Amino acid sequence: MIRLTIDGRDIETEPDRTILEVAREHGIDIPTLCYHEALEPFGACRLCVVEVDAGRGGKLVAACAYPCAEGLKVRTDSQAVLQSRRVTVELLMASAAHVPVIRRLAEELGVGEPRFTMEADDCILCGLCVRACKEIVGVAAISVINRGMEKKVSPPFRIASNDCIECGTCVLICPTGAITLDDIRGGAETVHPWESAFEAVDCRTCGHHSLAPQFIDHTTLLAEVDDALSPIEEEALA
Amino acid sequence: MTYFEASDLAHVLEEQGKDASLMHVLEDVQRRYRYLPQEAMILVSERLGVPLSQVYSVATFYHAFSLLPRGLHTLQVCTGTACHVRGALQILDRLETQLGVEPGETTRDRLFTLETGNCLGACALGPVAVLDGEYEGQMTTKKVDRLLKRVMRESEDGHD
Amino acid sequence: MIELRDPQTLSDFRQRAKAESEAHQRHIRVCNSTGCRALGSQKVLARLQEALQAEGLADEIELVSTGCRGLCELGPLVTIDPERITYSRVSAADATAIVTDTVAQGKIVDSLVYVDPATGQAVTRDHDWPFYASQMRRVLALNGEIDPTRIEDYIARDGYMALSKVLSEMTPEQVIEDVKQSGLRGRGGAGFPTGVKWDLCRRAPGDVKYIICNADEGDPGAFMDRSLLESNPHSVVEGMIIGGHAMGATRGFVYIRNEYPLAVENLSIALGQAREYGLLGEDIIGSGFDFDVEIRVGSGAFVCGEETALMASIEGKIGEPRPRPPYPVESGLWGKPTSINNVKTWANVPLIVRNGHDWFASVGTEKSKGTMIFSLVGNIRNTGLVEVPMGISLRELVYDVGGGIPGDKAFKAAQIGGPSGGCIPAEHLDVAVDYESLTELGAIVGSGGLVVCDEDTCMVDLARYFLKFTQEESCGKCVPCRVGTRAMLDTLERICAGDGREGDIEYLIELGEEIKRSSLCGLGQTAPNPVLTTIRYFRDEYEAHIHDKTCPARYCKGLITYEIIPDLCPGCMVCARNCAFGAISGEKGEPHTIDPEACTRCGVCKSVCNFDAIAIR
Numbered sequence A: 001m002i003r004l005t006i007d008g009r010d011i012e013t014e015p016d017r018t019i020l021e022v023a024r025e026h027g028i029d030i031p032t033l034c035y036h037e038a039l040e041p042f043g044a045c046r047l048c049v050v051e052v053d054a055g056r057g058g059k060l061v062a063a064c065a066y067p068c069a070e071g072l073k074v075r076t077d078s079q080a081v082l083q084s085r086r087v088t089v090e091l092l093m094a095s096a097a098h099v100p101v102i103r104r105l106a107e108e109l110g111v112g113e114p115r116f117t118m119e120a121d122d123c124i125l126c127g128l129c130v131r132a133c134k135e136i137v138g139v140a141a142i143s144v145i146n147r148g149m150e151k152k153v154s155p156p157f158r159i160a161s162n163d164c165i166e167c168g169t170c171v172l173i174c175p176t177g178a179i180t181l182d183d184i185r186g187g188a189e190t191v192h193p194w195e196s197a198f199e200a201v202d203c204r205t206c207g208h209h210s211l212a213p214q215f216i217d218h219t220t221l222l223a224e225v226d227d228a229l230s231p232i233e234e235e236a237l238a
Numbered sequence B: 001m002t003y004f005e006a007s008d009l010a011h012v013l014e015e016q017g018k019d020a021s022l023m024h025v026l027e028d029v030q031r032r033y034r035y036l037p038q039e040a041m042i043l044v045s046e047r048l049g050v051p052l053s054q055v056y057s058v059a060t061f062y063h064a065f066s067l068l069p070r071g072l073h074t075l076q077v078c079t080g081t082a083c084h085v086r087g088a089l090q091i092l093d094r095l096e097t098q099l100g101v102e103p104g105e106t107t108r109d110r111l112f113t114l115e116t117g118n119c120l121g122a123c124a125l126g127p128v129a130v131l132d133g134e135y136e137g138q139m140t141t142k143k144v145d146r147l148l149k150r151v152m153r154e155s156e157d158g159h160d
Numbered sequence C: 001m002i003e004l005r006d007p008q009t010l011s012d013f014r015q016r017a018k019a020e021s022e023a024h025q026r027h028i029r030v031c032n033s034t035g036c037r038a039l040g041s042q043k044v045l046a047r048l049q050e051a052l053q054a055e056g057l058a059d060e061i062e063l064v065s066t067g068c069r070g071l072c073e074l075g076p077l078v079t080i081d082p083e084r085i086t087y088s089r090v091s092a093a094d095a096t097a098i099v100t101d102t103v104a105q106g107k108i109v110d111s112l113v114y115v116d117p118a119t120g121q122a123v124t125r126d127h128d129w130p131f132y133a134s135q136m137r138r139v140l141a142l143n144g145e146i147d148p149t150r151i152e153d154y155i156a157r158d159g160y161m162a163l164s165k166v167l168s169e170m171t172p173e174q175v176i177e178d179v180k181q182s183g184l185r186g187r188g189g190a191g192f193p194t195g196v197k198w199d200l201c202r203r204a205p206g207d208v209k210y211i212i213c214n215a216d217e218g219d220p221g222a223f224m225d226r227s228l229l230e231s232n233p234h235s236v237v238e239g240m241i242i243g244g245h246a247m248g249a250t251r252g253f254v255y256i257r258n259e260y261p262l263a264v265e266n267l268s269i270a271l272g273q274a275r276e277y278g279l280l281g282e283d284i285i286g287s288g289f290d291f292d293v294e295i296r297v298g299s300g301a302f303v304c305g306e307e308t309a310l311m312a313s314i315e316g317k318i319g320e321p322r323p324r325p326p327y328p329v330e331s332g333l334w335g336k337p338t339s340i341n342n343v344k345t346w347a348n349v350p351l352i353v354r355n356g357h358d359w360f361a362s363v364g365t366e367k368s369k370g371t372m373i374f375s376l377v378g379n380i381r382n383t384g385l386v387e388v389p390m391g392i393s394l395r396e397l398v399y400d401v402g403g404g405i406p407g408d409k410a411f412k413a414a415q416i417g418g419p420s421g422g423c424i425p426a427e428h429l430d431v432a433v434d435y436e437s438l439t440e441l442g443a444i445v446g447s448g449g450l451v452v453c454d455e456d457t458c459m460v461d462l463a464r465y466f467l468k469f470t471q472e473e474s475c476g477k478c479v480p481c482r483v484g485t486r487a488m489l490d491t492l493e494r495i496c497a498g499d500g501r502e503g504d505i506e507y508l509i510e511l512g513e514e515i516k517r518s519s520l521c522g523l524g525q526t527a528p529n530p531v532l533t534t535i536r537y538f539r540d541e542y543e544a545h546i547h548d549k550t551c552p553a554r555y556c557k558g559l560i561t562y563e564i565i566p567d568l569c570p571g572c573m574v575c576a577r578n579c580a581f582g583a584i585s586g587e588k589g590e591p592h593t594i595d596p597e598a599c600t601r602c603g604v605c606k607s608v609c610n611f612d613a614i615a616i617r
Helices: A019-025 A079-096 A100-109 A128-137 A169-173 A213-222 A231-237 B006-016 B022-033 B038-048 B052-061 B081-085 B088-099 B141-158 C007-023 C041-054 C092-105 C151-156 C161-169 C172-182 C194-203 C224-231 C233-247 C261-276 C307-314 C343-355 C357-361 C394-401 C435-440 C459-473 C479-496 C504-518 C522-526 C529-548 C574-578 C604-608
Strands: A002-006 A009-013 A049-053 A058-062 A073-075 A143-145 A152-154 A180-184 A188-192 A196-199 B073-078 B112-117 B129-131 B134-136 C026-031 C061-066 C078-081 C085-087 C210-215 C251-256 C292-297 C338-342 C371-378 C384-389 C411-416 C422-425 C449-454 C562-564 C614-616
Touching (some): A002 A019, A058 C504, A079 C479, A128 A169, A143 B052, B022 B038, B022 B052, B022 C292, B038 B052, B081 B088, B081 C371, B081 C449, B081 C459, B088 B112, B088 B141, B129 B141, B141 C604, C007 C161, C026 C041, C026 C092, C041 C061, C085 C092, C161 C233, C161 C343, C172 C343, C172 C357, C224 C233, C224 C371, C233 C251, C233 C261, C233 C343, C251 C261, C343 C357, C384 C394, C411 C459, C422 C529, C459 C479, C459 C529, C479 C504, C479 C522, C504 C529, C574 C604, C604 C614
Parallel strands (some): A002 A073, B073 B112, C210 C251, C210 C338, C251 C292, C371 C449
Antiparallel strands (some): A049 A073, A188 A196, B129 B134, C411 C449, C562 C614
16 A cells, blocks of 8 residues: 545555546546546546646646655645646637537636637547547547647548447547437438448337447457357347 | 559568568558558558558658658758758748649649758758758759759650 | 677777778778768769779778768868868869879868868868867767778777677676766756666566667757767667666667668668677677667657657557656556667767766766767857767857857857757856756757857747747647647747737746646647747847837848838849749839838848848838
8 A cells, every 4th residue: 555645635545546546536526538437548638637746846747647656745726737727728718618518617717718719629639539449449440640730530531431330439438529420311320520321220129229230240259259149139130 | 653553562561571560661652652542551451450540540640651642853941940040931932932832732743742841961051952862952042943943844854 | 791709709800900990001081971962972982082093092092981070061071091181161073182182292282171260270180170179079989980881990999899898797787887877868858867767677577678769859950860870870789789788678779760861771781780790689799698679760750759659659659649657667668668768878878888987977067977969050150060078158169169150140049959948048158058057047958959049030930930840740639739839839920920919928928838837748848948938038029029010130021021222223123033923123224112012021032132232121
């Protein structure tokens, strides 16, 4: 066990855990955008920055990735931390002021109208969709392309990805609603904004839910069941 | 311009061997074709076992790669600090005007691709322009005009 | 070619290589690196060879194609040893005279001798030129002396002697202690104590470890690493093998940017030769130690100079940095402990082992030991690469070593550390150039790029220039850098275009400081430095741009106009003919006028006017 202090409180924890995990366990709230407990820490949004002092002066680090260490002094609400968060949110508002989660953060932190604006965009480049598709689903159908201000999320060649299985994970994990799964005519579905289209197959049992055949193929593969289907899957595809 | 041949790529992959580095394979393709053809990227993805999205991501991230064919001649203007304080912008302006393209773009006749480079390592010669790997130092706008004239004349004669 | 299977064989080979080299009465050395090739050095070499043949001297005189001598301003340089007669700005046409006059008869070719601008005297020996006399060339000692494509040259000059000593007489712990005691700090910019980094890597658990040489030198205006790899690649290779042994690594990578083809070529040749001689690969010098080095070429991304982005690039991914900890020495390339060091850092290692850590630490300041290599560029007479002790004053660097400012213009500022660095104004010319002193002033030593700016430089534009660079090179992963630098750049561009507003300076400072504190990696953490330091020392220029809508240096296009002075204009029409925008009108023989609406401030007219009749207001 190691001991550290967070906001003046003495805390004991097992080693190799991040500041964010430990803080949240103790009811200390640290806002995040690009963090998800099922994914590797990314450290991109910089919203979760906290001030740490390891004995050589304070600096800001991303709580989602920084490991707790013996004797670490952490402040999650100092002036330096709040000021940094305000500027980060103000910069996010440059293009995403209309996005509910960003607006909420702005209100909480007391950020007014952004001093710099760009073209509106629903995507805040948190990378959750890309990372989930790669780390959890395992198909890596989308990725971030270009660099700097041109960076965006896209399937290869900007056309519908052959690897997408329309599992909807990206839709669920996106914090801003930039990705949607819509029905289009004829029982097909598509993932916006990448226009992949699938003929969905209805579940024969309940008739309400549908799956893309590629999804069934992929999960079958993952379950290492070769070509054999479970009874429910067999029914669904019949 | 060479057209993509799958056999060419097989050759590249064989040369590089089992431990082929994605970057080196793509650099080889870029060198041969002056860009990265879609089919090449798909093949590389399959052969190296790298997701296509990652290949595409890499192809669009690094400036050494282009998705559109580059011009027959590459004119690179150094915009490194040393050249900048010696008036590199003037040279770049002149080229933009004469060629009608911006850095990163290729002229419609596919003759020239204009690029900028951040320090090409010949700071004493600044401002520097590099035409197809040949360094032209102490550039002036007059020299720019002469250079372009020479290349276009050679093109007409040789008819690439 | 002979396999050097034990220290004695290596030692014997060294004696023979030395003797062979001394067998020639005289040597003619010609620098043939990228910079000089662009000035025609290949042709000079060819003509010299022809002339030597013609005079029947080809057997007794050895013609050596060397690497970079550092004084690019005066290249190509040709030196005749042992007299050390050095000719500058040599062209192919001069080659014959050099052989028939100087080599054959001992007559000096006066037109090719360097004249010291300060004294007006001709100085024949390059060691006596103020540029070289004021330096302490330790790491650069063999640049310009040896042929980088001949391993025998390197061995004859005691190359691989340090490696032999390490493998036969020292333990890894002793080597690391040596490096620690020397006080060597990372020469890539961060200045982290090298010995400490090596120690951490050695202690990290695991059997597989890697070392990397970071040769992604991306700072515009910096070319020290290129020069070292082109001119003395073995010094880096030897350093890496020693380091690999000390840390317990078996593979090393040299990551070179693709814009350095000659460096890649010469390093490739060096690695091939080292393998042939048994100095690389299995059972090095019969010690049982296996180690090899691979080259990985970059693909055009400045951010790949950042260590975690560099490793991602080697792994075939985009160059996006990741949070640290874990540091590379704990978990780096493919998750294994990895020590990443700069080219210059590696090159210092054989010297430390051979000469002792006391020798290394005998120069420099208390916390910044040893020598540092700078590239002096911009508005300076002696453009080139220099090696000086840490702690030298900026004044000495600019005036004594650099030869001062051409046209005797006033010194305005020195930008040190490239786009991550800051500028030092005239009032701080006496600052000691070392890690701590520069940091106090808001600048950094960086990898050694030093750009001298004279009175005609617009500091606001310079800040804009650097920020544009970092903005374009930002990987885009984290918000403060991706969006923040864009916001700062937008503001600067407005200011330079004449659209600056009240509050802009305060906004730049606030935003700049937050971006520094909050960014994920070194690129974002240092990108605001040029802006913040120029505001700190040249705030009046910013104010002039914003409030008075003028550019004091008369550079920013949006704030200047080009005017023809009627009294000086004879109406020759040269400018009008050269104007691509049809902005100049006037009859032949009558003073011309420039239409400010059509004028794009490209400056062509002024550069072609033979009467100095065009002024910038």
